[in-house]
Amino acid sequence: AQSVTQPDIHITVSEGASLELRCNYSYGATPYLFWYVQSPGQGLQLLLKYFSGDTLVQGIKGFEAEFKRSQSSFNLRKPSVHWSDAAEYFCAVGAKGGSEKLVFGKGTKLTVNP
Amino acid sequence: DTEVTQTPKHLVMGMTNKKSLKCEQHMGHRAMYWYKQKAKKPPELMFVYSYEKLSINESVPSRFSPECPNSSLLNLHLHALQPEDSALYLCASSQGGGGTAANEQFFGPGTRLTVL
Numbered sequence: 652a653q654s655v656t657q658p659d660i661h662i663t664v665s666e667g668a669s670l671e672l673r674c675n676y677s678y679g680a681t682p683y684l685f686w687y688v689q690s691p692g693q694g695l696q697l698l699l700k701y702f703s704g705d706t707l708v709q710g711i712k713g714f715e716a717e718f719k720r721s722q723s724s725f726n727l728r729k730p731s732v733h734w735s736d737a738a739e740y741f742c743a744v745g746a747k748g749g750s751e752k753l754v755f756g757k758g759t760k761l762t763v764n765p
Numbered sequence: 766d767t768e769v770t771q772t773p774k775h776l777v778m779g780m781t782n783k784k785s786l787k788c789e790q791h792m793g794h795r796a797m798y799w800y801k802q803k804a805k806k807p808p809e810l811m812f813v814y815s816y817e818k819l820s821i822n823e824s825v826p827s828r829f830s831p832e833c834p835n836s837s838l839l840n841l842h843l844h845a846l847q848p849e850d851s852a853l854y855l856c857a858s859s860q861g862g863g864g865t866a867a868n869e870q871f872f873g874p875g876t877r878l879t880v881l
Contacts, residue, residue: 683866694769694855694872695808702867741807745866750821751796751859753866755807 653678653744657756664732665764672727672759674742683745684725685753686716690738698740701725712736737763769873771856777879780846786876788839788856796820797839798870799831800855808855814839815864846880853877 654677664670676682683702687695699710706718716727725742742756769790778784788797796815800808813821814833828850830842839856853875859868 685869687872692874694857694874695870696872697869700869747866749866750864751798751813751815751866751868752810752821753870755809758805758807 653682653746653754655742655744655754655756657740657742657759659759660757661760661762663762663764666734667731670727670729670732670736670761672740672742672761674725674727674756675723676725676742676744677723678744678746680747681718681720682747684716684718685743685745686710686714686725686727687741687743687755688712688738689741689758695741698727732761732763734763734765737761769856769858769871771854771873771876773876774874775877775879777881778843778846779881780848782846783842783844785843786841786854786856786878788841788858788873789837790858790871791837792858792860792871793836794858794860794871795836796859796861796868797833798857798859799839799841800857802853802855802875804852812841820864843878846878848880851878851880 656675685700686698689695739758741758743753772787799811802808811825812831817833832840855875856873857870859870
């Protein structure tokens with residue numbers, strides 16, 4: 652079964668600074684990989700996803716993520732954080748050839764200081 | 766319309782009550798999901814309907830009863846809940862169904878449930 656680890660529970664950055672959120676997965680092959688964002692009191696919104704091909708994936712709101720097979724990682728990055736990026740970020744994996752089920756990491760809460 | 770709507774936004778119920786949560790989407794999606802999310806935790810999958818048929822039940826207690834009356838609607842019937850069932854209940858939908866995790870899931874804003 653697939654699993655996902657987000658090592659950082661809480662990250663604080665200053666507005667305008669760069670951001671990297673870490674995600675490591677465990678799965679026998681390359682799974683489907685996703686990053687979702689959840690603002691307080693809201694549902695989740697997909698930022699980007701990786702299935703295959705180019706290992707650098709562009710998403711919405713200026714986010715990108717890089718898939719590294721050798722490290723079983725799918726880290727999320729943004730070059731310049733805005734105050735509105737403060738939210739909870741979830742990495743999720745889905746099994747190829749499996750069901751509709753996604754397994755979510757425990758999340759990283761991002762705080763942005765002015 | 767790329768929206769998943771959920772009603773009610775908030776619900777307070779006693780342990781002997783019967784209530785229902787409702788979810789609706791008009792994106793033509795054929796897979797619909799119920800998740801439970803406790804505070805400061807990730808969403809946990811409860812049920813998946815694919816083409817209006819229950820395809821995944823993650824060993825959820827029978828006091829939660831899902832229903833998919835048609836391709837646009839998903840209900841979650843609640844009966845004899847426990848205080849530990851208090852959580853945010855999220856509905857999601859995705860295109861196609863068909864047993865794949867590849868499709869983007871669109872989430873509703875959730876129903877905040879409190880069980881007294």
